[in-house]
Amino acid sequence: MKWFWKSREKRAPLEFEDAVCFNWALDTNRELQEGLLKLAEQYPHLTEERYTQRLLELFRRAGLELSADELKILLMLRRETDCMLLRKEQEETQKDFPKDTL
8 A cells, every 4th residue: 555655756666565455445435436436427528638537536535646547557457357357257157067058
């Protein structure tokens, strides 16, 4: 959680711990989740720049001081992790069924 408290200029590159904190906030912070849902409804009416600004504001209110580039990286990491977990789940499900029944 080190980078939440450091100024933008002094922050170190993102680390695994940072991704964990980011994912924890996304999964557990109800205020953040509600804000993201409301922002998603506004998406068609916002420029990409304004949408990103509002995203960053939501994360700041949740205690995550992020730059736009850091947010982009963390979102990509989360998506990749979700894809890996989904593939693993599908592989495990396929092991439970004989191939001739699929």
